Amino acid sequence: xxxxxxxxxxxxxxxxxxxQKQVSAYLGITQSNLSKIENGERNFNMTLLDKLCLLYNxxxxxxxxxxxxxxxxRIAFRSDEKVDxxxxxxxxxxxxxxxxxxxxxxxx
Numbered sequence: 001x002x003x004x005x006x007x008x009x010x011x012x013x014x015x016x017x018x019x020q021k022q023v024s025a026y027l028g029i030t031q032s033n034l035s036k037i038e039n040g041e042r043n044f045n046m047t048l049l050d051k052l053c054l055l056y057n058x059x060x061x062x063x064x065x066x067x068x069x070x071x072x073x074r075i076a077f078r079s080d081e082k083v084d085x086x087x088x089x090x091x092x093x094x095x096x097x098x099x100x101x102x103x104x105x106x107x108x
Contacts, residue, residue: 003039003040004064004065005037005040005063005064005065006037006038006039006040008062008063008065009037009038009052009063010038012056012058012063013038013056015072016055016056018083018085020034020035020038022083022085023055023085025085026051026055026085026086026089027048027051027052029048049063051089054089054090054092054093055085055088055089055092056092057071057072057092057095057096058070058071
């Protein structure tokens with residue numbers, strides 16, 4: 001179980017077509033720090049965990065390697081340097097709320 005958190009972060013970033021530069025800017029950290037997190041040389045705090053979960057539309061348990069269950073986002077975004085990762089994260093958050101509302105509505 002070598003650096004599962006870093007491996008998951010790297011895998012998610014690559015799957016979504018983001019660069020370290022884009023993700024580090026979104027997180028408000030340096031590209032060097034993001035690289036160290038992905039390589040298991042540095043930890044991150046709960047604020048970054050929350051932001052990463054919103055960006056990649058995944059649970060904290062998935063990022064931390066406690067589960068393999070991860071549902072990819074169904075919303076397609078351009079994967080170029082101009083995509084605003086804050087918008088991506090917000091859309092993922094809204095989608096999550098809508099899923100919750102549908103689930104609650106179905107429980108009536």
